[in-house]
Amino acid sequence: MKKSLFTYRVLFLGGLIFLASESVCAQKSVGAHNIEKNNNVPIYFPLDKNDFVKMSSAYGYRKHPIHKKKMLHKGIDLVAMKGKPVYATATGVVQKAGYKKDYGNYVLISHLGGIKTLYGHLWVRMIKKGDRVSQGQLIGFVGDTGLVTGPHLHYEIWLRNKKVDPLLVWKNLLKEERKEVAINE
Numbered sequence: 331m332k333k334s335l336f337t338y339r340v341l342f343l344g345g346l347i348f349l350a351s352e353s354v355c356a357q358k359s360v361g362a363h364n365i366e367k368n369n370n371v372p373i374y375f376p377l378d379k380n381d382f383v384k385m386s387s388a389y390g391y392r393k394h395p396i397h398k399k400k401m402l403h404k405g406i407d408l409v410a411m412k413g414k415p416v417y418a419t420a421t422g423v424v425q426k427a428g429y430k431k432d433y434g435n436y437v438l439i440s441h442l443g444g445i446k447t448l449y450g451h452l453w454v455r456m457i458k459k460g461d462r463v464s465q466g467q468l469i470g471f472v473g474d475t476g477l478v479t480g481p482h483l484h485y486e487i488w489l490r491n492k493k494v495d496p497l498l499v500w501k502n503l504l505k506e507e508r509k510e511v512a513i514n515e
């Protein structure tokens with residue numbers, strides 16, 4: 331029972347990521363109007379759909395791969411090969427861009443409405459503190475800096491300085507989008 335629930339959860343999460351990356355493709359093909367509508371909310375997927383391999387770690391408690399202790403993982407780990415581009419998921423201003431022992435090379439972007447996004451373990455950073463960035467703009471490349479066992483992007487969404495589950499944010503944003511579509515029809 332426990333195992334099947336777990337499998338369901340992994341499938342569910344995988345489906346959400348698929349939906350989120352599909353949404354990016356839809357945004358790209360529909361054109362600028364649709365991107366503008368959502369440019370201040372982090373609905374954008376931070377990697378190219380074809381570069382994204384899998385989610386290796388979800389938000390929540392897990393046994394830390396290096397510390398070997400049960401710790402709260404406050405973001406999601408998106409696996410891609412080292413050197414693949416990382417994009418800003420919403421328009422905003424770079425609040426921090428630096429190096430930390432755990433995050434490695436990281437970027438923290440501040441968006442409207444008390445929303446922030448963080449991108450960790452970058453190989454190279456392409457932006458600096460104070461830069462304005464647009465949704466979908468290249469901000470760096472996937473790497474393995476900081477505390478990692480392999481190259482991936484550690485991605486966080488902060489709501490009023492609380493780190494929340496990015497998959498739940500995507501789920502809610504996609505739901506809102508569908509509601510809007512229904513109203514437009």
Ligand SMILES: [Zn+2]
Pocket residue numbers: 387403405406407483484485
């Ligand atoms: Zn992580």
